[in-house]
Amino acid sequence: MSPEKLQWRKVIKGVIAKYVSGTSGLPQGQSQMLDWGDIRENDFVILVVGRAGSGKTTFVNTVSKSELLKVDRGLSKGTRNMGTILCEKVKPRIVLVDTPPHPDEDSEMVLQDWLQSKSRKSKMKINGLIYVHQMGTTTNRxxxxxxxxxLQQWGGDEIKDIxxxxxxxxxxxxxxxxxxxVEEAWKEGRYKGPDPVVLQKKDDADAGWGVVKLLLENSGYNLEESDETTGVH
Structure with a gap:
């Protein structure tokens, strides 16, 4: 291959890498992956938790109107890492955190380390939690x-008070x-927050955003269009 073609391939790879990284080059208002260091103190951060196969990752992709996170199917135990998405241009900035399935021994350490990380706590505050439950699973699960x-044990008051x-x-x-x-088991926890919500369709972005808005309203926030892009500064 000629030197000119090699140089051109390097340029193309650089453009693709820049786009996929989610840190720049995205159209204004589009959701993107976010590194921990780019989360701001005033961002509204929401943990999305649940069992394997409950639909956590699908919910995050639906709300963010993206396919940024891989959805595991079949016999896979699902997400094994923490995935962070900065949603499209809104104010306050909404950050959704997709978590590994729980209860699950393999993922406990990931969740615990993340919640107890000093570097994370110094940069951001968790503002709300969405527990995703798939109907049709046996009630004893x-x-x-x-x-x-x-989560409350690992995260302390920061998790208890949201x-x-x-x-x-x-x-x-x-x-x-x-x-x-299911409703009775949920009420036994006496959790602060809105009443449970049913999502009839897994790809209903408007219904998903409705859940986010409920958390915002419960915390005294109003969701509105932002004057700034979701690009990381």
Whole structure:
């Protein structure tokens, strides 16, 4: 290959890498991946938690109107890392954090390390939590207290004092009487926050944004268009 073609390939690779990295070059208003160091103190940060297969990652992709996070299917245990998405141009800036499944022994250390990280705590504050539950799973697998209790243990008052909301997915799989049992189990935790929400369709971005707005309103915020881009400065 000629030197000219080699140089051209390097230029193309550089442009692609810049686009995929999510730090620049994106159209104004488009969601993007965000590095920890680029999260601002005034960002509204939301943890998205739940069991493997509950639809956490799909929910984050839907709300952010993107496919930035890989959705694991089949026998996979799902997300193994913390994925952070800065949503499209709104004010305050919304940051969604996709978490590994829990309860799960393999992912506990990832969650614990992240919540107890001094570098993370010095840069950002967690403002809300979304617990995603897939209907149709056996009721004895719905143990929000187990997951949320661990998060509160690792994150302390920062996790205890924020609003929580449960999002029920795959409503078509629900069995008779299951919803009442799920609601009762959730209420036992006496979590601060809005009432549970049902998502009828997994790709309903408007309904997903409605969940985010409920958390914002519960925290005294109003969601509005931002004058700044989502680009990291």
């Amino acid at each position: 719905f143990r929000p207290q187990e997951t949320l209790g661990k 609003p929580y909301i449960m999002v029920k997915t795959r409503w078509n799989l629900a069995v008779p009487g299951q919803d009442a049992l």
